[in-house]
Amino acid sequence: MKEKQYVFGEILISEEQLKKRTKEIGKQITEEYKGESILAVCILKGAVLFMTDLIREIDLDVQIDFMSVSSYGASTKSSGVVRILKDLDTAIEGKNVLIIEDIVDSGLTLKYLKDYLMGRNPKSLKICTLLDKPARRSADILADYTGFEVEDQFIVGYGLDYNQMYRNIPYITCLVEK
Numbered sequence: 001m002k003e004k005q006y007v008f009g010e011i012l013i014s015e016e017q018l019k020k021r022t023k024e025i026g027k028q029i030t031e032e033y034k035g036e037s038i039l040a041v042c043i044l045k046g047a048v049l050f051m052t053d054l055i056r057e058i059d060l061d062v063q064i065d066f067m068s069v070s071s072y073g074a075s076t077k078s079s080g081v082v083r084i085l086k087d088l089d090t091a092i093e094g095k096n097v098l099i100i101e102d103i104v105d106s107g108l109t110l111k112y113l114k115d116y117l118m119g120r121n122p123k124s125l126k127i128c129t130l131l132d133k134p135a136r137r138s139a140d141i142l143a144d145y146t147g148f149e150v151e152d153q154f155i156v157g158y159g160l161d162y163n164q165m166y167r168n169i170p171y172i173t174c175l176v177e178k
Contacts, residue, residue: 004177004178005177005178006154006162006175006176006177006178007175007176007178008156008173008174008175008176009153009173009174009175009176010173010174011171011172011173012150012153012155012171012172012173012174013148013150013158013171013172014171015170015171017148018053018130018147018158018170018171018172019053021147021148022050022053022054022057022147023057025054025057025128025145025147026054026055026056026057026058026059027057028145029054029058029060029098029128029145030057030058030059030060033060033096034060036060036096037060037061037062037063037095037096038058038060038061038062038063038095038096038097038098039062039063039064039065039090039092039095039096039097039098040054040055040058040062040063040064040065040098040100041064041065041066041067041088041097041098041099041100041117042064042065042066042067042100043066043067043068043069043099043100043101043102043113044066044067044068044086045068045159045161045167046101046102046103046159046160046161046167047100047101047102047130047159048159049158049159049167050100050102050130050147050158050159051064051100054100054128063090065088065089065090066086066088066089067084067086067087067088067113068084068085068086069082069083069084069085069109069112069113070082070083070085070109071083071108071109071112082108082109082112082113084116091120092117092120092121092122093120093121093122094121094122094123095122095123096122096123096124096126097117097122097123097124097125097126098125098126098127098128099113099114099117099125099126099127099128100128100129101127101128101129101130101143102129102130102131102159102160103129103130103131103132103133103150103155103160104127104129104131104132104133104137104141104143104146105133105136105137106136106137106138106139107137107138107139107140107141108138108139110127110139110141111139111140111141114127114141126144126145127141127142127143127144127145128143128144128145128146129143129145129146129147130147130148130158130159131146131147131148131149131150131155131160131172132146132147132148132149132150133149133150133151133152133155134149135151135152136152148172150172153174154174154175154176155172155173155174155175156169156172156173156174156175157169157170157171157172157173158170158171158172160172162175
């Protein structure tokens, strides 16, 4: 059986749009947490670029930590079973925690993660996602800060990948079958 071939579709979100919206979200977070500090929790690997740009736009004391979670295994569809591949190195009790995600798709993994972290008694826990794909949502979860809403397409760039490729593209595009 021949492997599917993909090409880039149109640019969905330009580099300039990404920078502008990231700056806006950073300003909003700064205002909402005025006088406090936050712990930014980056969900690996897709959110790394967004988190790096976002925390530079937040004018507060910001600590960072990383988590890696999986509900996909070798599939392109969520199994619904969430595995924590890398947990936090930092205790979050009494802290303002901001989960930074690349995309909210079904929401199953993020819902599990939010419930899991709430069990550690943070002062507050909010979610910031670069992209929201509500057409695929099956869990009852919403982000507190959203960069852009996207259609149900196969999206890559600015941290999002296909088979670990295309994360370094400075804009958001989609892959279409050749």
